[in-house]
Amino acid sequence: MAIEHAVPVEVEPLATAHLLDSAADYLHGRARYAEARSLRERALSIREARLGPDHLDTADSLNNLAAVLHDQGDLDDARRLHERALEIRETSPGPDDAGTATSLTYLARVLRDQGDLDDARRLHERALEIRETCLGPDHPETADSMSAVAAALADRGDLAGARRLQERALQICEARWGPDHPETAVILHNLAHIRHEQGDLDHARTLFKRALNICEARLGPDHPQTAHNLTDLANVLADQGDLANARDLHERALTIFETRVGADHPDTAYIITDLGNVLRAQGDLTGARDLHERALQTHEARLGPDHPTTAHSLHNLALVLCDEGDLAGARRLHERALRIREACMGADHPDTARSRRELAGVVARLESR
16 A cells, blocks of 8 residues: 555655545445544544644545544544534635535434434535535535435424425436446435335335445445345335344344444344344244343443434334233333433334334233233
8 A cells, every 4th residue: 555655755744634534434335444544533633733733624624534443443532523613614714615514414414313303404405505505405415414414304203294305306317427326325215215104115115225236336236335235125025014124124233333333233133123123023032032132132231322313223122022922021121211212202203103102002902910
């Protein structure tokens, strides 16, 4: 690698930082996160020393390093670095610059994964407004913001509004990047999620398959983005009753995540939850309970006890306990999940309604004893 020779031959430090970033881009894109992180840290150190802590290039390095930390599941440190980069960009060139929109988008993604849905949506909407003004309504970065706002709408249960934005974003990406580009696959994946939530399983399956084919061809069969599409396609297959194939896809996705990001990564735990749901549907309650308990432990440790994803784990574990006849244990978990969902998502969100419905069923069974 060229960067290995940069220091011995005394390449100018800022040129070295550029080489480090280029190499890190390659590694990050291939999910080689530990190697990418090391190079990002070196590039940031050079730029801070040579350009100062408030230079725009330093802000770029902060965002680049934070993006790797985010993918590694280190949300707190990623947030801290993104906030610092955003502060630099809002000072100069200013709050309405396209580069500021990029910082807003990075930070919003971390906030969403931390469960701060309202602030994430606010930042994504602000980034969309900036990009539409600076770059135009049909720019790929504008489409990226549209897709992010759509995801925020879906988080709040506005599936119709989310679908309209995702479809518009997909149209832009297909026109600008082509139908088989990895960025197009991201939008396809996001739109498939919405179609799944709307109950349109056939269209969701088609979109997930298309996104999966792109990721396997362009990113590789063992890339985390490929794994995301595998597990989400598996969820559709499970809802269609194809449990055997759903289980196979979940297990393949789990192997990828455990290998590429680690056994205790929040995304790994999410796949474990989905696999646990399939085992429950197949009647393997012991196996399902073991997986859901493992996922809950990871989500509580990595995301916190009051995170929406923790509520998701609580809800699914409660369903297994209910099937096993432990109604008191199921009630406690459903009550906790309901409190989290009401606080984070609101009383009228579909997930909140689902928790309320399941809790009512468990309470009725307990009272009928």
